Amino acid sequence: MTDTIQICGLEYEVPGFALRDLNLTVPSGAVFGFLGPNGAGKTTTIRLLLGLLRPVGGSIRVFGEEVPKGIVSILSRVGYVPERPHLYPNLTVAEALSLHAAFHRRFDHGLATDLVARFTLPMNRALSRLSKGEMGKTMILLALAQRPELLVLDEPTDGLDPVVRREALHAILDYVTDTGATVLISSHLVHELERFCDWIGVLDQGTIVAQLPMQEFKSGLKRLRVTAGASAAEAPFSVIARGEAGIGGEVWTVRGWEPEMSAWFGDAYPLREVMDLDLEEAFVELLRSARNPSGREA
Amino acid sequence: MFRALLWTQWRESRIAVLLLAAIALVAPVLSMNRLGPATEPWHAWDLLSASMRWSSSYPIVALLAAIALATGAWRPDHRTRHVYALSLPIRRSRYLLLRYAAGLTLLLGIGAALLAGATIAVLRVQVPPLLHTYPVGLALRFCMAGLVAYTLLFSVSGLTPRAARLLAALLLLLIIASLVADLLGLGWNPVERAMDALLSPYSPLSIFRARWMLVDV
Amino acid sequence: MCRRWGWAAALALLWANPLAAQGQAEALRRVEAQLDSMRGVAELRASALAAASATDTAVAGRLRVTTSVPLRPLAQAAADQAWALLVRRFGASVTSRATIPVIQFGDATSSPLAGADTSEVARGFERLASDAIWRHQGALFAEWLRGNVPGVEFPASDRAVIAEELLRTPARSNRACYQGDAAACAVSLGLRVGPDTLAEWYLPEAWPRLATMVGGQLSGLETVSKQQCEQAGDSAACRAILTPAHVLLPVSVGGRRFLLQEALDVGGDGAFERLTSAGDLALADRLSNAAGLPLDSLLTRWSTAIRAGAPHGPAQPSWELFLAAAWSALLLLVVLGGPRWR
Numbered sequence: 049m050t051d052t053i054q055i056c057g058l059e060y061e062v063p064g065f066a067l068r069d070l071n072l073t074v075p076s077g078a079v080f081g082f083l084g085p086n087g088a089g090k091t092t093t094i095r096l097l098l099g100l101l102r103p104v105g106g107s108i109r110v111f112g113e114e115v116p117k118g119i120v121s122i123l124s125r126v127g128y129v130p131e132r133p134h135l136y137p138n139l140t141v142a143e144a145l146s147l148h149a150a151f152h153r154r155f156d157h158g159l160a161t162d163l164v165a166r167f168t169l170p171m172n173r174a175l176s177r178l179s180k181g182e183m184g185k186t187m188i189l190l191a192l193a194q195r196p197e198l199l200v201l202d203e204p205t206d207g208l209d210p211v212v213r214r215e216a217l218h219a220i221l222d223y224v225t226d227t228g229a230t231v232l233i234s235s236h237l238v239h240e241l242e243r244f245c246d247w248i249g250v251l252d253q254g255t256i257v258a259q260l261p262m263q264e265f266k267s268g269l270k271r272l273r274v275t276a277g278a279s280a281a282e283a284p285f286s287v288i289a290r291g292e293a294g295i296g297g298e299v300w301t302v303r304g305w306e307p308e309m310s311a312w313f314g315d316a317y318p319l320r321e322v323m324d325l326d327l328e329e330a331f332v333e334l335l336r337s338a339r340n341p342s343g344r345e346a
Numbered sequence: 347m348f349r350a351l352l353w354t355q356w357r358e359s360r361i362a363v364l365l366l367a368a369i370a371l372v373a374p375v376l377s378m379n380r381l382g383p384a385t386e387p388w389h390a391w392d393l394l395s396a397s398m399r400w401s402s403s404y405p406i407v408a409l410l411a412a413i414a415l416a417t418g419a420w421r422p423d424h425r426t427r428h429v430y431a432l433s434l435p436i437r438r439s440r441y442l443l444l445r446y447a448a449g450l451t452l453l454l455g456i457g458a459a460l461l462a463g464a465t466i467a468v469l470r471v472q473v474p475p476l477l478h479t480y481p482v483g484l485a486l487r488f489c490m491a492g493l494v495a496y497t498l499l500f501s502v503s504g505l506t507p508r509a510a511r512l513l514a515a516l517l518l519l520l521i522i523a524s525l526v527a528d529l530l531g532l533g534w535n536p537v538e539r540a541m542d543a544l545l546s547p548y549s550p551l552s553i554f555r556a557r558w559m560l561v562d563v
Numbered sequence: 564m565c566r567r568w569g570w571a572a573a574l575a576l577l578w579a580n581p582l583a584a585q586g587q588a589e590a591l592r593r594v595e596a597q598l599d600s601m602r603g604v605a606e607l608r609a610s611a612l613a614a615a616s617a618t619d620t621a622v623a624g625r626l627r628v629t630t631s632v633p634l635r636p637l638a639q640a641a642a643d644q645a646w647a648l649l650v651r652r653f654g655a656s657v658t659s660r661a662t663i664p665v666i667q668f669g670d671a672t673s674s675p676l677a678g679a680d681t682s683e684v685a686r687g688f689e690r691l692a693s694d695a696i697w698r699h700q701g702a703l704f705a706e707w708l709r710g711n712v713p714g715v716e717f718p719a720s721d722r723a724v725i726a727e728e729l730l731r732t733p734a735r736s737n738r739a740c741y742q743g744d745a746a747a748c749a750v751s752l753g754l755r756v757g758p759d760t761l762a763e764w765y766l767p768e769a770w771p772r773l774a775t776m777v778g779g780q781l782s783g784l785e786t787v788s789k790q791q792c793e794q795a796g797d798s799a800a801c802r803a804i805l806t807p808a809h810v811l812l813p814v815s816v817g818g819r820r821f822l823l824q825e826a827l828d829v830g831g832d833g834a835f836e837r838l839t840s841a842g843d844l845a846l847a848d849r850l851s852n853a854a855g856l857p858l859d860s861l862l863t864r865w866s867t868a869i870r871a872g873a874p875h876g877p878a879q880p881s882w883e884l885f886l887a888a889a890w891s892a893l894l895l896l897v898v899l900g901g902p903r904w905r
Contacts, residue, residue: 100432102904116903124435134429136422138357150350151434387733387769394731428905439899446895476730476738483878490887497891501898506905550894553887556877563726563873 052076052111052198052230053097059105060096067092067254074232079224081245082234083331088251090234091131094202098128127191131203133183137176141169141186152194160193163219181212188216192223201233205240217244242327250334257338269330270305271323274298278317284309288337301333348444355448359418363452366411370460373403374467374560384472393561401558404484408492411456415449416499446500453492461485464560479561491553498550625661626692630668637681638668644685649692652827653835663692703839707753707846711816713823722872725818733769734813743866745859751813752822754847761805764813770801777809822865826854829864
């Protein structure tokens with residue numbers, strides 16, 4: 049499998065914020081969830097990726113082409129939905145479609161018509177008069193109708209109601225299923241990505257904290273209920289967090305867990321229970337461990 | 347692409363364009379209105395006076411058109427913080443050229459309205475011998491003055507926020523330097539110098555300094 | 564142009580009426596005459612003040628400029644230039660005996676002006692000195708120039724104004740004059756007119772409107788005549804108000820000044836002396852003597868120059884349009900060459 053996006057040692061700095069030595073790889077065909085708290089640098093990374101900002105250092109390659117040198121060719125294959133509306137507000141939906149089609153050779157008018165119907169968009173209404181949900185759907189429509197090989201979605205469903213969110217995500221999924229396009233979707237809505245992504249990258253304070261297949265991310269992170277007094281030294285997994293849990297018990301949040309590791313606890317301090325963490329809990333624990341590398345908490 | 351961008355420019359500045367085109371069309375006609383018969387001894391006087399009286403309206407319309415179109419060219423991009431424009435698969439220089447050309451096309455539209463109005467106006471009056479009508483010349487100067495002002499304003503409006511801040515700081519510095527020089531009685535005024543430079547012969551806006559006469563010698 | 568407020572000047576340029584209407588010219592003439600007399604008083608006062616406070620003096624011929632020490636080099640260079648221009652214009656003998664008031668350039672504490680243009684300063688000195696020289700000959704030209712001083716500069720744009728006046732003012736001789744008829748020009752310029760000047764200049768149909776252009780302070784009788792001429796077109800009333808001193812000139816004072824300048828330019832050395840020589844010569848003869856040409860030839864030259872300076876429509880000169888295109892191309896290139904990033 050080749051990589052659609054390769055970011056190596058990316059550096060960017062503005063007053064009050066910096067990306068430091070950011071490395072990120074998005075495999076082709078992956079639906080890559082780009083997670084991170086607000087202000088982590090997700091949007092900045094995406095803007096750097098699309099040549100909207102100038103990096104201070106490092107390199108970005110998309111489809112094997114360097115950014116910004118090959119940006120025109122790259123952008124012709126990328127559908128982009130930014131976090132905030134970026135379409136010209138004076139245009140109507142129909143005019144926005146025409147404008148977008150004029151710049152994208154592979155623009156699929158049939159798909160656009162289908163999506164307009166599916167999203168029930170008012171074609172002759174000015175974009176400035178659309179509801180938030182309609183605007184979100186219009187942006188997704190445009191990104192999909194240009195038949196991109198890479199979809200870059202920056203918080204595409206942020207602030208949308210559940211019905212609209214579902215409609216939008218289904219449209220994206222249908223497109224990806226049909227075309228096998230790569231998707232980079234940034235969000236802080238962890239549950240949304242859990243159903244949707246097969247890869248995950250976590251960004252915090254301008255640094256990539258983790259980058260791995262979703263399955264690995266979900267299965268390796270566990271919450272263990274262990275007998276008090278057990279030592280975490282030389283454990284084959286890493287303890288992210290540790291806390292009291294009732295009389296004679298402790299709760300460990302661990303990473304890199306495999307089922308056969310239960311035997312490691314032995315009889316002296318037996319493992320009482322292995323609990324799955326959902327993605328949100330895992331995300332919170334991961335961030336906690338990234339910010340507190342000692343792996344302990346009170 | 348050009349047509350699509352021309353449409354966005356039209357949507358953005360159509361009210362100003364229509365208004366200015368209407369003024370450009372009507373002004374020459376009005377200027378030649380209510381003139382006495384050609385046999386009247388004061389006919390040439392009235393004709394040239396009317397031409398002169400209205401002559402200042404043409405550069406003003408050209409300047410207003412340039413302002414409206416230059417700001418209109420950038421307004422949608424400024425509003426969207428250039429995200430859409432920069433995410434289009436097109437070289438930046440080509441995009442700018444298309445945007446520029448779109449505004450220019452509308453400017454030429456206003457110029458065409460002036461030409462039409464001026465032609466109608468001169469067809470409606472009897473011009474005494476030795477006087478000449480200049481509908482084409484007037485429209486030509488209008489377009490060129492509009493062009494240079496539009497290009498200048500397009501360049502300034504399209505500055506990056508950083509460059510715009512630098513320009514604003516420079517202007518502020520000039521004003522402060524002028525005030526200080528005035529207070530100290532140095533007899534040197536940088537703002538005045540800058541304005542002189544901008545309007546002096548061979549400078550970008552020198553084309554505005556002319557006789558914008560529809561009927562002249 | 565108002566040099567202090569650049570923007571105001573720019574707007575003024577756009578609004579400014581490029582061709583002064585003769586009605587306005589009449590009002591301006593009076594103001595100019597007042598200014599001239601005020602200038603004379605101011606010059607005397609300036610001379611006295613200059614002598615009291617200046618710390619250095621630049622001298623070139625009979626031109627004396629009081630100034631501060633730091634400004635002296637600039638004042639000297641400008642005075643040298645101005646003196647050379649004065650000698651060329653008026654001749655060595657006139658300038659050597661002319662009484663030119665001391666010119667004050669800045670005050671004792673003035674420091675050098677940043678970006679000061681020597682030629683511009685020289686032109687200022689020349690203008691002041693030239694006005695002084697002309698003022699001594701004032702009686703000769705006062706009536707013909709309606710109290711104005713001939714001046715020293717006559718740019719091409721002013722010739723365009725005269726060309727326009729010739730074709731605009733409804734004087735009977737103007738069109739022929741514009742086309743090169745010297746005799747007609749002599750009439751238009753007031754050099755050869757009979758006793759009934761008004762009738763020679765204008766058709767009676769034009770008189771009532773001419774009366775509306777008569778401004779300034781009028782006596783009670785004049786006011787009545789003006790009203791009668793305007794409203795009833797009464798011929799006698801019109802003649803009473805449209806006297807040579809009041810009536811709109813077929814060619815304004817500017818055109819007359821230009822003729823004077825032409826005569827001096829053509830005449831070369833000694834032209835000014837011939838122009839102002841003693842004796843009871845008619846103005847036409849003085850001009851002819853100064854130019855060293857028959858009056859008709861001088862007038863033909865004058866009208867040719869006026870035609871040459873006539874405007875050729877808004878699209879001319881064409882280089883201005885090309886220059887605008889070049890500026891636009893340059894600015895556009897700068898924009899297109901800018902970075903992608905915002």
